[in-house]
Amino acid sequence: MSSSYRWVIVAAGALMTCVALGAMFSLAIFQQPIATATGWSHAGIASAMTLNFIVMGIGGFFWGAASDRYGPRPVVLIGSVILGLALILASRAETLLQFQLTYGVLVGLSASAFFAPMIAATTEWFDENRGLAVSLVSAGMGVAPMTISPFARWLITSFEWRPAMMIIGIGALILMIPAALLVRRRPSSPVDAHDVALSAEGSSPDLWKVFRSPQFIVLGLTFFACCAAHSGPIFHMVSYATLCGVAPMAAVSIYSVEGLAGLGGRLLYGTLADRIGVKPVIIAGLLVQAAALATYLAVSKLGEFYALAVIFGSAYGGVMPLYAVLAREYFGPRIIGTVFGAATMLSSLGMAFGPLIGGWIYDTYANYSWLFIGSALVGLGAAAIALAFPPLPRQKSQPAFGTA
Numbered sequence: 001m002s003s004s005y006r007w008v009i010v011a012a013g014a015l016m017t018c019v020a021l022g023a024m025f026s027l028a029i030f031q032q033p034i035a036t037a038t039g040w041s042h043a044g045i046a047s048a049m050t051l052n053f054i055v056m057g058i059g060g061f062f063w064g065a066a067s068d069r070y071g072p073r074p075v076v077l078i079g080s081v082i083l084g085l086a087l088i089l090a091s092r093a094e095t096l097l098q099f100q101l102t103y104g105v106l107v108g109l110s111a112s113a114f115f116a117p118m119i120a121a122t123t124e125w126f127d128e129n130r131g132l133a134v135s136l137v138s139a140g141m142g143v144a145p146m147t148i149s150p151f152a153r154w155l156i157t158s159f160e161w162r163p164a165m166m167i168i169g170i171g172a173l174i175l176m177i178p179a180a181l182l183v184r185r186r187p188s189s190p191v192d193a194h195d196v197a198l199s200a201e202g203s204s205p206d207l208w209k210v211f212r213s214p215q216f217i218v219l220g221l222t223f224f225a226c227c228a229a230h231s232g233p234i235f236h237m238v239s240y241a242t243l244c245g246v247a248p249m250a251a252v253s254i255y256s257v258e259g260l261a262g263l264g265g266r267l268l269y270g271t272l273a274d275r276i277g278v279k280p281v282i283i284a285g286l287l288v289q290a291a292a293l294a295t296y297l298a299v300s301k302l303g304e305f306y307a308l309a310v311i312f313g314s315a316y317g318g319v320m321p322l323y324a325v326l327a328r329e330y331f332g333p334r335i336i337g338t339v340f341g342a343a344t345m346l347s348s349l350g351m352a353f354g355p356l357i358g359g360w361i362y363d364t365y366a367n368y369s370w371l372f373i374g375s376a377l378v379g380l381g382a383a384a385i386a387l388a389f390p391p392l393p394r395q396k397s398q399p400a401f402g403t404a
Contacts, residue, residue, distance in 0.1 A: 005184065006125035006133070012179045013118035013137035016076060019172050020083055020111045022144025024052055026152040026168065027103065028235050029252060032242075033161040040096045042239075046359035049235060050352045051104025052111065057348025059112030064341020067117035068334075073183040079113025080176035086110055087169025091162045116344045119321070120337035123328040124186045131278065131325050135270030138321035139263050146256045146263075153252045210339060215330040218388045220343050223323050224350040225382035226286060229375045230316045232354025233293055234258070240368045244300045254302075257309040262317020269318030278322050278329070283386045285319035290379030296372045323347075326389070 031045050067075045086106030093099035118137055126133040148168070155164030210216055233240075237258070241251035265285075273281045292312035299305055327340045358371045 006122075006186075008182055009118075009121055009125050009184070010133055010136050012182045013114075013122060014140040014143070015179045016080070016114045016118060016140065016176055017138060018140030018143045018147065019175055020079070020114045021140070022148030023083065023087060023168055023172055024049075024056075024107050024111045025144060025235070026148050027052075028238055028255065029149050029152045030156065030161050030165065032239065032248075033156050034099075037161060038096070040099075041359075041363065043356065043359035043363050044096050044100070046235065046355040048100045048104035049355040051100055052108035053231070053348040053350075053352035053355075055105050055108030056112040057345035057352070059109045060116045060344040060348060061338070061341040063113045064116035064120065064337035064339075064344070066337075067120055068337040071185050072117040072121040072337075073180060073185075075113050075117045076183055077177065077180040079110045080173065080180050082106060082113070083110035083176065084169045084173030087172060088166050091165035091169065112344070112348070116341040117337055118183070119324040120333075120340055121183065121185065123324065123336055124333050129274060130328065131270040131273040131322065132267070133270075134321045134324050135266035135318075138317075138324075139266045143263060144259060146259045149252055149255050149259070153249060207335070207338065210331060210335070211342065213330075214388075215390050216339065216343070218385060218390065219323060219326055219330070220346040222282070222286075222382055222386045222389070223343050223347040225378055225385055226289070226316070226319060226350070227347040228350035228353055229293065229379035229382055230289060230312075230354070231351040232358035232371050233296065233312075233375050234316075235355040236358040236362070236368055236371065239362065240296075241302075241305055243367065244305075246302050246305065250302055254305045254309050257306050258313035259317075261310040261313030265314030265316075265318030266321060268314065269322060273322050273325060278326050279386070279389045282319055282322050282326075282389075283383055285315050285322075286379060286383035286386055288315040289319070290376050290383060293372055293379055294376035297369060 027045070027049050031042065034040060034045055035042055063075050063079070086102055086109075090099055090103040090107065093102055115138070119134055122133050122137045123130055152164060152168060155167055158164075159167070238248075238251045238255055241254050242248055246254070269281050269285055288311065292308055292315060295308055296312075299308055323343060324336075324340050327343060328336050331339045354371075354375070357374075358368065361371045362368060
């Protein structure tokens with residue numbers, strides 16, 4: 001198979017991450033209409049997103065391991081079917097518990113079937129420009145707020161929230177199943193130094209040794225804190241802007257600007273990582289993210305929200321895919337799905353706290369000030385942890401996690 005097919009993998013991965021994560025994050029758009037129509041609390045609805053991230057984290061580990069063993073295509077195909085059906089079922093939920101189980105559990109389970117497996121597949125196909133390729137796959141996450149979110153808002157305005165969610169579920173099935181069928185493993189890969197070292201130690205890598213290594217511990221903790229910092233502000237941004245006096249549709253456009261900035265950030269940060277190294281780019285991005293989160297306390301006008309959305313979106317969007325590049329460099333392609341799935345599990349647990357805590361803060365104080373203060377501090381903590389990243393191995397004959 002021609003090496004040019006690797007760009008088909010990138011395109012398929014970008015489409016699937018866009019639809020899957022865009023559908024999941026569209027709960028931020030549905031939150032107010034659902035609360036108005038049903039009387040369910042903001043915290044109760046936001047807890048569905050918390051369940052999304054918890055289930056997504058656990059599922060990401062197992063889906064990643066499954067993609068290492070069986071290949072990415074069956075994983076993303078199953079995930080596509082579950083996603084569409086989950087959204088359709090959630091649109092029919094009559095109680096908050098039913099909604100939390102269908103949207104929170106099933107959507108989270110399905111969404112986890114795409115990110116780690118497709119990132120792992122992309123790192124396998126690319127030996128050069130790996131940072132850029134991974135960033136392009138994850139760019140689907142950045143495109144989602146510019147496509148799925150405005151589409152969801154338009155559907156809600158036109159048909160109310162239940163038909164809107166059902167239409168998105170049907171659309172997910174139509175778009176994602178054909179894209180999943182395009183996914184292939186690389187037919188032949190050059191022998192990787194990490195795999196040589198692992199084979200010398202035995203037929204199977206010692207995952208317990210991997211997960212205890214300083215490389216994985218720092219990777220997991222940084223990923224966790226990074227996502228814990230930005231998840232609440234991202235989810236509650238539309239509500240916060242509305243509270244500041246921004247019109248609802250204009251508030252959704254702020255979310256879209258963040259997504260567009262995230263797309264540009266992925267391209268910029270991915271290119272810089274290929275040129276000057278992943279670690280300094282991650283640290284710089286985390287510091288920018290923390291500063292932007294603190295600055296949200298001082299904005300109130302639409303233009304100010306737009307300006308800050310560009311900075312914030314490019315920072316968190318640019319940093320996110322680079323953790324996969326580090327995982328690939330530290331641990332090689334043989335277990336990248338499992339390792340990055342485990343790291344994604346930790347990041348999803350970090351993401352899980354933001355929406356719920358943000359909803360509780362709003363229900364308790366009727367504002368989001370403490371959400372942004374706490375998120376900025378956690379963001380600074382993520383940058384501090386990232387300083388401890390071990391250097392990448394210079395001698396490729398040794399596994400990256402060989403030192404303890």
